[in-house]
Amino acid sequence: MVSSSLLFPSYAKVVDEIIALDSDDTAGLKSAYEKKRKDFSLRAEVAAIEQAVAQAVQSGGDVPAALAKLETVLAKTGGSGAAAQKLYLIKAQVTFSQSEGKDVKTAVELLEKAVAADPKSDMGRQLTGVVKQLREQLSGEGEGSK
Secondary structure (H helix, E strand, O other), X not given: OOXXXXXXXOOHHHHHHHHHHOOOOOOOHHXXXXXXXXXXXXXXXXXXXXXXXXXXXXXXXXXXXXXXXXXXXXXXXXXXXXXXXXXXXXXXXXXXXXXXXXXXXHHHHHHHHHHHHOOOOHHHHHXXXXXXXXXXXXXXXXXXXX
């Protein structure tokens, strides 16, 4: 099957036709291509959220509004998969940044959710190490480091 990045939006009409021709999903094409379309759309939303959050943080904009949009897209992911992982990571970074490095505990909890969203991914494996280091740091500093 062709990569989603090549299929959408260049071949959207072809995908629509494939889905229509396998309307009862006998060949499994309808469900496969609908999933690819949904995944592609979700990746586009995550990229837009990432840009909106970065812009809000950098320009002193409405960070809570950007995070509310993030939460809306995060809800669509069901809390799992690569898109959810990326969104939890963004939220952890913003939480840490907005607290001026003081809310490490919440940031770590969000990083743990990012790991849980897709633990076998490259990012999940990398974040596992980061979380371990931060947990060690937190336990060394005691509870007063929130």
